[in-house]
């Protein structure tokens with residue numbers, strides 16, 4: 001399963017990327033608006049941080065021609081950009097054209113299996129069912145995900161299912177069990193994936209026991225000698241001159 005971060009915040013993306021488990025980023029107009037900088041600059045900075053990962057950037061036009069213009073522009077910014085278009089008639093028309101041009105499209109705001117079926121038929125690269133927003137109105141977000149994965153398997157659609165609008169770690173785990181290709185999550189949910197009180201308690205006990213027996217156990221690695229570190233730092237870095 002691929003992990004995407006659902007944010008346009010560079011600091012959050014940097015932190016997740018540094019852990020080596022980040023496969024991409026999804027943004028939307030709301031998330032981009034929070035960052036207060038020109039969209040192109042923002043998206044290119046995100047591309048730089050996620051390196052080989054994909055970066056999803058959304059169009060804001062609602063008519064097919066406008067979407068096509070924006071999508072072509074967004075796709076020209078960086079090879080790793082996937083263009084998000086909304087699940088509307090105009091969006092599906094635009095998707096057909098963009099698919100023909102080899103531009104990868106993520107169909108967003110998907111809330112039903114029939115919408116997901118249309119998106120796959122039109123050539124979507126990703127389809128984004130919004131689980132949390134369905135749960136918010138007492139509908140079954142995970143049920144929708146299950147139906148989409150089943151339908152895509154039946155017909156071997158190549159469209160990847162991107163579980164979006166995830167609210168908590170159990171959403172991520174359930175999406176993995178169902179077989180979603182990708183989970184996109186807010187940074188807070190990503191952080192929650194790490195947490196277990198028994199890990200913290202266990203580590204604390206291990207370290208306490210080690211400390212008590214340190215004299216007998218010795219060191220695993222000799223501590224760094226400060227005078228050597230100082231001398232190394234005083235030397236000019238390689239390739240920076242004579």
Ligand code: G3P
Pocket residue numbers: 006026027028130132133164165166184
């Ligand atoms: O970015 C799309 C989706 O994940 C938004 O989630 O939390 O606004 O429902 P949310």
